[in-house]
Amino acid sequence: MKPTDIAAPDYFHKVVDCQWACPAHTPVPEYIRLIAQGRYSDAYMINWKSNVFPGILGRTCDRPCEPACRRGRVEETPVAICRLKRVAADFKDDIKQRLPRPAPKNGKRVALVGGGPASLTVARDLAPLGYHCTVFDADPEAGGMMRTQIPKFRLPNSVIDEETGYILALGIEFRGGHRIDSMQALLGENYDAIFVGSGAPRGRELDIPGRKEAAANIHIGIEWLASVSFGHTDKVGKRVIVLGGGNTAMDCCRTARRLGGEDVKVVVRSGFEEMKASPWEKEDALHEDIPILNFLVPVAFIHDNGKLTGITFQKVKAEYDAKGRRNLVPSGEPDQTFECDDVLVAVGQENAFPWIEQDCGIEFDKWHMPKVDPKTFVSTNPKVFFGGDAAFGPKNIIWAVAHGHDAALSIHKMLSGEAIEDRPLPEVHVSSQKMGIHEWSYDNDISIDKRFKVPHRDKVVALKDIRAEVELGYDVKLALGEAHRCLNCDVQTVFSTSLCIECDACADICPMDCITFTDNGEESDLRQRLKAPAPHPDQDLYVSSDLKTGRVMVKDEDVCLHCGLCAERCPTGAWDMQKYFIEMTHAGSACPTKSRSAA
Amino acid sequence: MTYIAKPKFHHPGLKQNELGYTRRDYEGKISTLCAGCGHDSITASIIEACYELSIGPHRVAKISGIGCSSKTPDYFLGNSHGFNSVHGRMPSVLTGANLANRDLIYLGVSGDGDSASIGFGQFAHSIRRGVNMTYIVENNGVYGLTKGQFSATADRGSKSKKGVTNTDNAIDLVAIALQLGATFVARSFSGDKSQLVPLIAAAIRHKGASFIDVISPCIAFNNHAGSTKSFDYVREHNDAVNRLDVLVGRDPIAVDYAPGTVQLVEQHDGNKIALRKIDADYDPHDRLGAMTFLQKHAAKGQIVTGLLYVDPDADDLHEHLNTVETPLNSLEADTLCPGSAVLDKINASLR
Numbered sequence: 001m002k003p004t005d006i007a008a009p010d011y012f013h014k015v016v017d018c019q020w021a022c023p024a025h026t027p028v029p030e031y032i033r034l035i036a037q038g039r040y041s042d043a044y045m046i047n048w049k050s051n052v053f054p055g056i057l058g059r060t061c062d063r064p065c066e067p068a069c070r071r072g073r074v075e076e077t078p079v080a081i082c083r084l085k086r087v088a089a090d091f092k093d094d095i096k097q098r099l100p101r102p103a104p105k106n107g108k109r110v111a112l113v114g115g116g117p118a119s120l121t122v123a124r125d126l127a128p129l130g131y132h133c134t135v136f137d138a139d140p141e142a143g144g145m146m147r148t149q150i151p152k153f154r155l156p157n158s159v160i161d162e163e164t165g166y167i168l169a170l171g172i173e174f175r176g177g178h179r180i181d182s183m184q185a186l187l188g189e190n191y192d193a194i195f196v197g198s199g200a201p202r203g204r205e206l207d208i209p210g211r212k213e214a215a216a217n218i219h220i221g222i223e224w225l226a227s228v229s230f231g232h233t234d235k236v237g238k239r240v241i242v243l244g245g246g247n248t249a250m251d252c253c254r255t256a257r258r259l260g261g262e263d264v265k266v267v268v269r270s271g272f273e274e275m276k277a278s279p280w281e282k283e284d285a286l287h288e289d290i291p292i293l294n295f296l297v298p299v300a301f302i303h304d305n306g307k308l309t310g311i312t313f314q315k316v317k318a319e320y321d322a323k324g325r326r327n328l329v330p331s332g333e334p335d336q337t338f339e340c341d342d343v344l345v346a347v348g349q350e351n352a353f354p355w356i357e358q359d360c361g362i363e364f365d366k367w368h369m370p371k372v373d374p375k376t377f378v379s380t381n382p383k384v385f386f387g388g389d390a391a392f393g394p395k396n397i398i399w400a401v402a403h404g405h406d407a408a409l410s411i412h413k414m415l416s417g418e419a420i421e422d423r424p425l426p427e428v429h430v431s432s433q434k435m436g437i438h439e440w441s442y443d444n445d446i447s448i449d450k451r452f453k454v455p456h457r458d459k460v461v462a463l464k465d466i467r468a469e470v471e472l473g474y475d476v477k478l479a480l481g482e483a484h485r486c487l488n489c490d491v492q493t494v495f496s497t498s499l500c501i502e503c504d505a506c507a508d509i510c511p512m513d514c515i516t517f518t519d520n521g522e523e524s525d526l527r528q529r530l531k532a533p534a535p536h537p538d539q540d541l542y543v544s545s546d547l548k549t550g551r552v553m554v555k556d557e558d559v560c561l562h563c564g565l566c567a568e569r570c571p572t573g574a575w576d577m578q579k580y581f582i583e584m585t586h587a588g589s590a591c592p593t594k595s596r597s598a599a
Numbered sequence: 600m601t602y603i604a605k606p607k608f609h610h611p612g613l614k615q616n617e618l619g620y621t622r623r624d625y626e627g628k629i630s631t632l633c634a635g636c637g638h639d640s641i642t643a644s645i646i647e648a649c650y651e652l653s654i655g656p657h658r659v660a661k662i663s664g665i666g667c668s669s670k671t672p673d674y675f676l677g678n679s680h681g682f683n684s685v686h687g688r689m690p691s692v693l694t695g696a697n698l699a700n701r702d703l704i705y706l707g708v709s710g711d712g713d714s715a716s717i718g719f720g721q722f723a724h725s726i727r728r729g730v731n732m733t734y735i736v737e738n739n740g741v742y743g744l745t746k747g748q749f750s751a752t753a754d755r756g757s758k759s760k761k762g763v764t765n766t767d768n769a770i771d772l773v774a775i776a777l778q779l780g781a782t783f784v785a786r787s788f789s790g791d792k793s794q795l796v797p798l799i800a801a802a803i804r805h806k807g808a809s810f811i812d813v814i815s816p817c818i819a820f821n822n823h824a825g826s827t828k829s830f831d832y833v834r835e836h837n838d839a840v841n842r843l844d845v846l847v848g849r850d851p852i853a854v855d856y857a858p859g860t861v862q863l864v865e866q867h868d869g870n871k872i873a874l875r876k877i878d879a880d881y882d883p884h885d886r887l888g889a890m891t892f893l894q895k896h897a898a899k900g901q902i903v904t905g906l907l908y909v910d911p912d913a914d915d916l917h918e919h920l921n922t923v924e925t926p927l928n929s930l931e932a933d934t935l936c937p938g939s940a941v942l943d944k945i946n947a948s949l950r
Contacts (some may be wrong), residue, residue, distance in 0.1 A: 052720070074608050096671075131653050214622065281794075282787065336726055389868045437634075438602050445603040445604075446606035502636040502790065502830065503636075503637065503640070503790065503816070503818065504639075504789075505635045505636070505640070508640055508643040509606075512609065513609075513610045513613070517934050532612055535612070549834065561606055561608060565603075568634065569630075569633040569635065571633065571635025571818040572635070
């Protein structure tokens with residue numbers, strides 16, 4: 001193999017698995033260290049810069065970081081990254097002074113359709129640069145789906161108010177209660193750029209017999225949740241069936257439990273394991289005595305002269321074809337009918353752009369989705385950009401934020417007369433953490449604690465009050481324990497070939513057998529010859545240039561604990577622990593310059 | 600020296616031996632030696648060898664004297680018996696322990712100061728008596744703990760870190776061990792685990808006095824130009840006569856060796872050592888030949904490594920003395936002290 005080029009920004013970025021997996025590339029280990037030091041405000045600001053909604057995401061994020069967390073490859077469970085983010089939000093001081101100030105206007109006007117996470121991210125990035133941002137939303141308050149679709153017992157209004165407030169305070173014009181119903185008209189208002197962040201607002205229908213007749217007791221999940229959120233709906237029948245296996249279904253069933261539903265069940269077509277809902281959301285539903293029944297396909301709503309009485313389901317089983325694709329086929333067992341008073345349909349969400357006229361220069365594909373460039377987020381109309389669920393269909397908040405940053409950068413470049421395809425490289429800092437012969441500026445003593453559970457409100461109390469937040473968040477002590485579980489993967493092992501005397505000290509001490517000195521070879525061959533097997537090809541091998549004996553040093557990054565013992569036991573300093581800090585380029589970031597890093 | 604303990608986590612693919620232990624289970628405390636010390640590599644090799652042989656840690660007694668090398672038993676086999684004895688007295692303590700309980704595996708760990716200076720006599724007599732043990736000298740040619748004076752194994756003409764030339768002749772412990780009748784004699788290098796680990800494993804399985812001299816560079820005081828025990832010098836002058844695989848406790852590995860290059864040595868308990876010859880003329884069963892070979896190469900400045908001599912049918916001190924087979928701690932009081940009637944009988948027989 002060729003010697004690894006550690007100067008390429010992506011190499012060490014990939015080693016920080018959580019940050020690499022995060023769509024917004026939040027510097028996770030950095031903020032976790034700050035939490036461990038009690039520097040909650042600093043931890044919050046790192047998050048705020050990167051993901052805009054730390055308090056909201058710390059409660060609701062889909063956490064792509066956690067399955068990626070290296071800790072999950074070393075022991076059973078990853079670090080509770082998401083809930084530590086909430087800790088930063090919960091325990092921070094007043095950070096208003098640290099936010100950008102409203103800037104003098106530069107004369108350019110940007111319209112943002114929808115007041116959800118994507119639009120607000122664009123506005124936050126552009127407003128401090130002097131753009132006049134106007135956010136339109138059909139609802140009176142900002143937040144979009146974060147406010148309307150996520151139940152208050154998971155995400156209190158106070159958190160949404162606070163974090164949308166930080167953005168709106170940047171001198172953004174928010175026009176609540178103003179639905180945009182014509183792109184043509186909006187284009188006519190001569191904005192310099194338009195960003196569409198209107199989400200995926202339409203709940204998918206379930207067109208089976210009885211749907212029309214029993215319509216009074218059949219509700220579309222996200223519409224019903226919004227109605228509950230605004231206080232228009234405050235009760236539900238005693239027996240409720242929720243159809244669908246995603247996170248919306250979980251929110252529906254738990255909400256129903258709080259509005260008078262005593263016998264609430266979730267029924268899904270697929271198997272329990274393949275459900276789209278996050279495992280922790282399924283757990284929370286089960287904890288509230290909501291059974292989840294699987295392999296049942298709804299075939300008809302049963303009603304008595306228009307009064308819903310139940311649903312009939314066909315039993316199915318999973319069969320896999322030669323390509324491993326799953327098909328649900330009838331199991332041959334008799335159909336099953338469950339009685340119920342209300343049904344909540346949460347079988348998916350769709351985009352809908354009835355308000356975008358055909359002659360706006362915005363082309364759509366055969367799935368009726370706008371043609372959007374995945375890097376720049378521009379549509380076929382060079383002044384119109386899309387982001388969040390509106391761009392590529394339903395994902396989650398953190399993706400909307402990532403889209404927003406990229407779209408804002410495009411808009412800024414376009415309005416600065418630059419080519420939007422040129423994406424500036426991220427800013428990277430690498431600095432040694434050595435303080436003494438065996439002292440490092442990070443805590444390298446590996447905690448063997450198991451994942452700490454987040455305390456929950458007592459179930460009886462929680463089910464009585466739809467606004468009572470179920471998760472109470474870590475207290476300071478639990479947060480410290482959980483923060484110590486982080487392996488500091490951003491503190492990188494950096495090897496200097498010229499200093500190595502091949503004494504084997506690093507290979508001997510390494511608790512994970514990551515380091516091997518051996519003859520060079522092709523990657524597939526090298527992976528077989530390492531001190532411990534290296535079965536994950538997505539985890540890179542760090543290969544040195546030729547050493548004095550003609551061998552090379554090979555380090556498998558896979559399960560390195562970043563404990564720094566290789567560097568402590570190295571007599572010549574050939575190993576060093578260096579903190580790698582990467583900041584993604586946002587609108588207005590100058591060319592990479594030396595700038596602050598928190599620790 | 601390191602402040603933190605080695606993390607308990609290990610590689611998820613770490614294998615277990617026949618006893619269900621991983622290699623990590625054979626570790627001890629974290630080393631307090633200087634970073635990069637060759638002794639730590641020997642520690643790692645002992646751990647590896649014991650793991651591969653599937654030795655129950657409670658079946659080992661590790662005994663040492665004083666010095667950097669003699670600290671190392673704290674860093675391996677944390678669940679074994681240990682005795683850190685007086686300077687140079689490891690061989691006596693080991694001999695005594697061995698006589699009292701022949702069921703344990705005896706690992707004597709010593710250094711060049713401990714064995715070639717203050718304990719030279721002790722070393723000689725334990726070898727001479729054929730005590731069933733594995734005697735490892737971690738040989739760095741320097742008194743590291745007292746800041747770098749030449750030890751008795753430092754080569755004449757080699758230079759200290761400060762540039763002083765050594766005018767004394769060196770003691771070659773391998774040559775002495777051969778002369779005193781050790782039945783397993785080897786030399787290796789801490790920087791070459793592929794050679795060292797099987798040597799230690801074979802020595803442990805050898806019945807009789809096994810002696811391994813391991814050149815182990817002292818990073819702090821003896822790894823400079825002019826030293827003959829530095830990483831660079833040993834790598835340049837290493838003349839390995841053979842490399843070996845120990846074929847015990849597992850099925851023989853089918854390895855493709857060129858015909859005539861492999862010599863199988865079967866030891867007393869049926870375990871086999873496959874010797875891959877590097878020097879085609881070298882015969883590890885010829886004690887006199889080995890001694891001559893060693894002297895000739897030493898004169899040329901070469902360091903001969905590998906399994907230099909083995910007598911697979913050796914016996915040990917217990918056989919010489921015709922001692923009881925049961926360890927003394929397992930004998931009942933009336934067997935150990937049969938009473939005055941028996942004593943009277945013995946006395947009478949001597950009158």
